[in-house]
Amino acid sequence: MNAGDDVRREVAEWWATSVSRIEPGVIELRGRPIQDLLGAASITDVIWLLLRxxxxxxxxxxxxxxxxxxSADHGPHAPSIAIARMSATCGVGLNNAIANGVNVMGDVHGGAGQQCLEMYTEIRDLARDGAGVAEATRSTIARWRERSRYLPGFGHRFHPRDPRRDPLVGLVERAVADGVVxxxxxxxGLAVEAAIAPVPMNVDGATAIIYGELGFPAPLARGLFVLGRSVGILAHAWEETQGGRRIKGPIPPSITPAYHPA
Incomplete structure (x- = not known):
């Protein structure tokens, strides 16, 4: 073996992955040939396959x-969508508009699912250690409220009751009854909701239940939310490009921001 072979091996190992195998004429995702997945697997199947x-x-x-x-869409009320729509009028292209929308999904907008799953996981672990769900919930809520008066995954700034909550929880309840999870x-999740009633669970609280029941670690709750929301971001950015407006700002030109002298 010569020095060139050593370098090629080192570079190949530097980028070693078990996610995919790409060679001339070969595309495999987690060992599955792409041609076997096309027409047989949905995008949801492939997301699971690549992650798991x-x-x-x-x-x-x-x-x-x-x-x-x-998680797909929540209209221009959502900063991620509003920013993508404004970006789309600035001549940057759809890829940049989508990226700009995704990039504002942080701890406050977009991160609640991850935080909520972390909270649920604390409750689950304490309950497994013998605390019981009710006591585990009380102590966990107390710890989380030392950080913030908001509990991630509960309450909504726009909806008195999130219309996504009941269908999602219902799906999980049926899956539990059937032994799927x-x-x-x-x-x-239900224990937290009962403890802080009448504040209801929102979509982040409900999807955090799903991700937890399916065995996804908390950081992936945020990543999966971003994947879902990217669909809505794309649709809104594309719609905005079709309107012909240039340099769309956050408010119409006829309205000027209030000025408060320092």
Missing amino acids: GERPSERQAALLDAALVA DGEFLAA
């Missing part, structure tokens, strides 16, 4: 699909 290394069951895929659909995260 295996295909989901039909019921697992249905739960993940529902969570992604629930074990129900620990569902129990945690």
